[in-house]
Amino acid sequence: MRVIIIGGVAGGMSAATRLRRLDEHAEIIVLERGDHVSFANCGLPYYVGGVIAERSSLLLQTPESLRARFALDVRTGAEVVAIDRDARTVGIRDVRTGAITQEPYDHVVLAAGATAGDPLGGGPGAPVVSTLRTVDDVDRIAAALAAHPEAGRDARAVVVGGGFIGLEVVENLVHRGMAVTLVQHGAHPMSPLDAEMAALVVDELRAHGVDLRLRTSVEGLDEAGVHLDDGTVVPADIVIDARGVRPAASLAVDAGLAIGPTGGIAVDAYQRTSDPRILAVGDGVEKIDAVSAEPTLVTMAGLANRHGRTAADAIAADNGLLGDAPEDALPALGTAIVGVFDLAVAMTGWSEKKLRDAGRAHRVIHAHPADHAGYYPGAERLTMKLLVDPTTDLILGAQVIGRRGADKRIDVIAVAIQAGLTASQLNRLELAYAPQFGSAKDPVNMLGYIADNAATGLTESIQWHELDAVVADGAHVIDVRSAAEHEAGAIPGSANISVDDLRNRLDELPAGELIVHCQVGQRGHTAARLLRQHGRRVRNLDGGYLTWFAGQQMTVPQKNVKELA
Incomplete structure (x- = not known):
């Protein structure tokens, strides 16, 4: 043969x-x-x-x-x-x-x-342009960077495309000490992420000094640098073309x-x-x-x-050399992870945007648990999103971002999808626990509890991007956090009654539908259950103030969201 x-x-x-x-x-x-x-x-x-x-x-x-x-x-x-x-x-x-x-x-x-797609054209004196897919590419880039052996402040790089490779290149060029501009055609880097999740990536890039140009494309290159379609020119010694393949x-x-x-x-x-x-x-x-x-x-x-x-x-x-029939190739989930400086950004399955574009019914769940027991030193927040089929309760996708622990959580969820587990069944998974590694209720279990509450109708929720419409229809937003939290930043027009005071202040609540929220969703769930048993129509803002604020960062252009809040 x-x-x-x-x-x-x-x-x-x-x-x-x-x-x-x-x-x-x-x-x-x-x-x-x-x-x-x-x-x-x-x-x-x-x-x-x-x-x-x-x-x-x-x-x-x-x-x-x-x-x-x-x-x-x-x-x-x-x-x-x-x-x-x-x-x-x-x-x-x-x-x-x-x-x-x-x-x-x-x-x-x-x-x-x-x-790679069509190359970025450059005139005489234009900066070196390279993709990053082969050893030859890396040699070309290394030769260009050798012109700046100290990688000083005068060394400038432009990365075009904010996908996996683009973000990895940005991080590594910053580590070399270069001034880096990231040019992204879409509304945010990592286009498979939903907007409120991508806000964390944007914050991390800017925190490390990356000059982020969103909703922008390259028009040409010459000795002055990289010409963008917004009329600006970015000086560059090297350009990395990471626009995709x-x-x-x-x-x-x-x-x-x-x-x-x-x-x-x-x-x-x-x-x-x-x-x-x-x-x-x-x-x-x-x-x-x-x-x-x-x-x-x-x-x-x-x-x-x-x-x-x-x-x-x-x-x-x-050719008769295999006793059993070969295993077929399973359908692909697209499970992936990328490091963005100190963040791990992980995903599997479909995003909310993709589900909405396809017209497919879905339920959305956000959670912000710690990566390990909060009483053990060094706990870091995870930001998690789960997409669920509202009819079957099967998991359609997930996104997890955090400084630690995102990798193992996305892998657990990917396995659960392949095994055909429902979202509610995540609460029954027996996962390893010690305070430095996780919690007695692991973050994956927490998603399962929220999913079960939604599937059984125990609590109704509303998404951050749906809030303006229901408020316009007459709903009232009640912030059940503490007065100090509310003072530090609040949803415009919201009234503040802490969950601990809610039973004694029921008569202060306005008539009509109520939308309750806390910082991450857990106190909001408690408030929603209390109010529902007092005969009120109430929904919990999924993911709380943190999710709403992140969504506003990505969808309110040219505004200071802190001032808005």
Whole structure:
């Protein structure tokens, strides 16, 4: 059996090494256009920032090490220019000589990944522009930064695009001592986040001196710097283009393989393309969305590794080398995490914005618990959001942000989604507890308690972005925090009666619907239960004042929200 794998790194190398473990006698050829077939692309920003000190640490395997351990025929500088499905051959161009050769195959695995969009154009004297996807990119950036060996105040960088890579690059350039401007086309960095959650990211960036330009695009580059569409010019010594990627599907298109509605290569549950002898894995391939069951694009190294393994198993099964049928590729949740200075920003599944845009019914739950027991020193607040199907109580998505503990909470929720647990069942999960690690009621359990209260109708809630409309319709906002908290910042027009005084001041409450709120939602829930049992129509402001304030920061442009409050 002769298998040609086009592309290395996560998906291609996982397919190659898994296939070798299943078939010692197969001829496995790995073709890579660049010089490096196996490198830690997720570590590239941290080498730029000096967190990873040695460039060699990025190089996980070499052609020689792969040949020695796995008997792989790894060819770098080998660009595949065509796949002839009738002849079952692959056309390969040597990038050094230009010579083209043909190699026959029994199976092909496409692992070409994704490619950057149209480059940012620059005139004479314009700053160096680079993406950050390969070792060649990191070398180009390192050479540009070497012009400022002390990384002094005169060293200036502009990062275009506030996604995962963009934020990691921003952090690492700041660590080098550079003045950094982040240009983001959308309303906030990390577009998969909802606005009130993204407010924490914005605050963290600004706290570290990042010049944040939102709702802005690059129009051009020249010796003066980066020209933005708001008419400003930002001086720059280097520009990092982190605007995102698109599937590298040209080989598949030219070979007549089916392309899905997202522009990615269409595959079945075993990574087979429309030609069963050609499989595809990685960032250039469509996945099935776990929430909608529709095709989607998810560019995650973990999925690429897993799907590389699935492709190898499918090839082995087709050739009678696997006793059981291969496991199919599960739908993708898009579980992800990124560090933004001292914050961890994590997400899984769908956001509220995505659910609203799709017209899908949903219930929203916010919570702000501590990452571990509050009485133990060093407790830090987590900001959590859960999206729930109101009919089935199944979890549709989650976002968790905090300085500690966000990673394990998002992983618990992702597992719960895959296991088919309901949101209410989160309150019954038995999770590890010691005061320095968690709480007797873990933050995930707290989400479950709130979800159960909502599912059973014990407490009705309202979201921060719905408040203005219900107030305009005649509802009254009651702040049940302490007088000191209310004085420090309050929702305009709200009346302050603390939850501890509420029973004795019921006659002071105005007629009509009441919206109660506290700082994070817990005292509001207590107040709502009390008032409901006294015959009042009442809803609790989900996530409390903290969530409302964060939402206002992101949706009230050019206003000082503290003055507004």
